[in-house]
Amino acid sequence: MQTVAERVEHQLTDKGYVPVYTTRVIEQPWDTYTATDHETWATLFKRQRELLVGRAANEFVENQERFGMSADVIPKFSDLNRVLAETTGWELIAVEGLLPELTFFEHLANRRFPVTWWIRKPEQLDYLSEPDLFHDLFGHVPLLLNPVFADYMQAYGAGGVKAAAIAPEALANLTRLYWYTVEFGLINTPEGLRIYGAGIVSSKGESIYSLEADAPNRIGFDLERVMRTRYRIDTYQKTYFVIDSYEQLIEATRPDFTPLYARLADAASHPAGNVLDSDTVYQRGTGEGWLSDGDV
Numbered sequence: 001m002q003t004v005a006e007r008v009e010h011q012l013t014d015k016g017y018v019p020v021y022t023t024r025v026i027e028q029p030w031d032t033y034t035a036t037d038h039e040t041w042a043t044l045f046k047r048q049r050e051l052l053v054g055r056a057a058n059e060f061v062e063n064q065e066r067f068g069m070s071a072d073v074i075p076k077f078s079d080l081n082r083v084l085a086e087t088t089g090w091e092l093i094a095v096e097g098l099l100p101e102l103t104f105f106e107h108l109a110n111r112r113f114p115v116t117w118w119i120r121k122p123e124q125l126d127y128l129s130e131p132d133l134f135h136d137l138f139g140h141v142p143l144l145l146n147p148v149f150a151d152y153m154q155a156y157g158a159g160g161v162k163a164a165a166i167a168p169e170a171l172a173n174l175t176r177l178y179w180y181t182v183e184f185g186l187i188n189t190p191e192g193l194r195i196y197g198a199g200i201v202s203s204k205g206e207s208i209y210s211l212e213a214d215a216p217n218r219i220g221f222d223l224e225r226v227m228r229t230r231y232r233i234d235t236y237q238k239t240y241f242v243i244d245s246y247e248q249l250i251e252a253t254r255p256d257f258t259p260l261y262a263r264l265a266d267a268a269s270h271p272a273g274n275v276l277d278s279d280t281v282y283q284r285g286t287g288e289g290w291l292s293d294g295d296v
């Protein structure tokens, strides 16, 4: 019998009402995956891998291979954890779904990455409103093998614990950074722009749109700019921020953010689709198809 993920409440956040699950860490109930679950994994895995060769950063696909991830079967966290233990020292833990923010930060700060154990239903292949196993495992886990990115994720967790103690506004600034890097980041490589954000690589439509559409802006990463920029949770992004390297990310975020939070508290936020004079513009989007309201 398939156990049901235990939802404890709905919490009003800057992303609207989101389900919050029990903070319990469980054993991945691998034996409860049905043939349909494995098929869903296989379908999504094949579809995305085909799209992502040449679109995602090379290390994304390479690292999936180092993990031994394949379309054949939903990976066992215990197998992936053996690879992580020998490399960057991260550990995957199975959870029911979204965690309260502070709990999530504490896990990251200790190099534990929470992965939703259940996978979406066949009718949700193209979209679901909360992270599932495919998003977390296929999207986030590969870059945990990259030593620099692995350190960035840990530093982010520690930064989250700190920001939570400062002010809700500080946390909102930090959430934008996560959104525009870990979830929706692009990276500039000798072969052109590539995807590294988990929210993009786990979406068929956005994998193409983020790189190839004329509508969105593509702008060089700037820490303060990103932390002031609102974002979309219900449509593709209006703006993608481009890093030059993971080193750039970790260097830019190394300083103490306390004075930055104080400065940003008095600064207006930028609408998701704005282009500023100070931006390094890779592409100025046409804005076609954008909804005028709904930036969070």
Ligand code: PHE
Pocket: 152, 155, 156, 158, 159, 160, 162, 163, 177, 253, 254, 255, 256, 257, 258
């Ligand atoms: N340097 C940040 C701080 O002092 C912590 C941080 C690191 C935040 C990396 C995000 C990413 O709060």
Ligand code: CO
Pocket: 131, 135, 136, 140, 183, 198, 199
């Ligand atoms: Co995610």
